[in-house]
Amino acid sequence: MAGNTPRIVELAAQISTSVAQLQEQLSAQGLPSPSFDESFNATYPPNVTQLRDSLLDASAELHELLLDPLMVLFKFASISNLAIIDLVARYKIPEMIPPGGRISFEEIGQKVGLETNVIRRFLRNAMAMHILEEPEPGMVAHTSISKFLANPAINGWAEFEGRDTWPASTRIVDAVQKWPNSQLPNETAWVLANNGKSVQDVIATEPERAMRFANGMGAIDYVPGYNMSLLPTVYDWASLGNAKIVNVGGAMGQAAIELTKNFPNLTVIVQDSAAMMGGGGGQLVPAELKDRITFQEHELFAPQNETAPVYFFRLAFRGLGDQFAERILKAQIPALEPGAKLLIQDVVMPEHDVVPLWKERTQRSVDMALQVFGNGRERYLDEWKALLAAADKRFVLEKVHVPKDNLLGVLEVTWKA
Numbered sequence: 001m002a003g004n005t006p007r008i009v010e011l012a013a014q015i016s017t018s019v020a021q022l023q024e025q026l027s028a029q030g031l032p033s034p035s036f037d038e039s040f041n042a043t044y045p046p047n048v049t050q051l052r053d054s055l056l057d058a059s060a061e062l063h064e065l066l067l068d069p070l071m072v073l074f075k076f077a078s079i080s081n082l083a084i085i086d087l088v089a090r091y092k093i094p095e096m097i098p099p100g101g102r103i104s105f106e107e108i109g110q111k112v113g114l115e116t117n118v119i120r121r122f123l124r125n126a127m128a129m130h131i132l133e134e135p136e137p138g139m140v141a142h143t144s145i146s147k148f149l150a151n152p153a154i155n156g157w158a159e160f161e162g163r164d165t166w167p168a169s170t171r172i173v174d175a176v177q178k179w180p181n182s183q184l185p186n187e188t189a190w191v192l193a194n195n196g197k198s199v200q201d202v203i204a205t206e207p208e209r210a211m212r213f214a215n216g217m218g219a220i221d222y223v224p225g226y227n228m229s230l231l232p233t234v235y236d237w238a239s240l241g242n243a244k245i246v247n248v249g250g251a252m253g254q255a256a257i258e259l260t261k262n263f264p265n266l267t268v269i270v271q272d273s274a275a276m277m278g279g280g281g282g283q284l285v286p287a288e289l290k291d292r293i294t295f296q297e298h299e300l301f302a303p304q305n306e307t308a309p310v311y312f313f314r315l316a317f318r319g320l321g322d323q324f325a326e327r328i329l330k331a332q333i334p335a336l337e338p339g340a341k342l343l344i345q346d347v348v349m350p351e352h353d354v355v356p357l358w359k360e361r362t363q364r365s366v367d368m369a370l371q372v373f374g375n376g377r378e379r380y381l382d383e384w385k386a387l388l389a390a391a392d393k394r395f396v397l398e399k400v401h402v403p404k405d406n407l408l409g410v411l412e413v414t415w416k417a
């Protein structure tokens, strides 16, 4: 479009063209058009990803251009939104609404012990965010968003976000001022908000909050691009042949299950802490995979005792500052034979303005959460390179696989001794 065209006109034209193309694609494939109707379940074919990205960014830019500066700040600073999401989740409002049906403010109020006008005030706030709907005065119905919130993992995440992440996040600046540049897990915003307790302390001593934390982390699987089922597609696992893989920090074997299910030549040793192993690990492993997945208690920072051609780390480094991440890498060295591979599946943080802005906003807010919880961080590619080099020059980064539409890249590192 001509250089003098006002930005809002340019954006509107772009939106108009892209929406028409998107709708054409959806209609051609018999897919529903986006809607807040509770029956809408978003499914977008891969060939519309770019259209959606450009529409999301253009419509957000248009929206933010048209707001006054104070309202733009208000949009991003709006803490009450999270309080309302917390309320809807904590009182489990979505579970009270029959699918396809409705329930009155009054009845919800009776269930939760609040007067009608009090619950109405809260829920109309939720309605202003498209969470819930008032199809007729006084009645509450689902939208596609409240329906999604009824999923226990998502409900658990919302509660965790409101009760644990948010209070800690309000202390980010205080923590940075108190402990500038700290990489320590006990010098964080979380610690300031929790009477000196770190995340690990809270998990060890407060079972209810530990459960909320686990639920919060469980919701990661629902973030587009993070789902464990994508694991087989992000790397050429078949090229490893008959390989034994040590999955360091492999939790309850979720990744091991996905890998062995899809690649019959692979066997996996899952290593994690005693707490995570619980009754020895393996509770999730289906019978037919049990002979190819074994579990081992192993502390992340302890010297590696298992020699294997491949070591796999999934989301193992981002929760930690560099000095700790470096220690994990160094701890592998005693077991490494020349040519051993380290496959690191983690975020490779995009530079500013490289990926669609709506994705960048999400990634940057997750990055802040990592800082809050333990002074962890997402790393840019040059930071990954620096981390590997600082651990040992013999860690050679061979390749970075960042599959399209997947937020998690795989860094392929060879031990060149």
Ligand SMILES: C[S@@+](CC[C@H](N)C(=O)[O-])C[C@H]1O[C@@H](n2cnc3c(N)ncnc32)[C@H](O)[C@@H]1O
Residues within 6 Å of the ligand: 248, 249, 250, 251, 252, 254, 255, 271, 272, 273, 276, 298, 299, 300, 301, 313, 314, 315, 316, 319
């Ligand atoms: C962010 S989770 C990633 C889990 C899994 N790899 C995945 O992709 O879902 C980090 C894992 O590292 C483990 N971990 C953290 N600190 C540890 C330690 N000191 N020793 C052993 N495992 C540890 C945790 O128990 C957890 O399973």
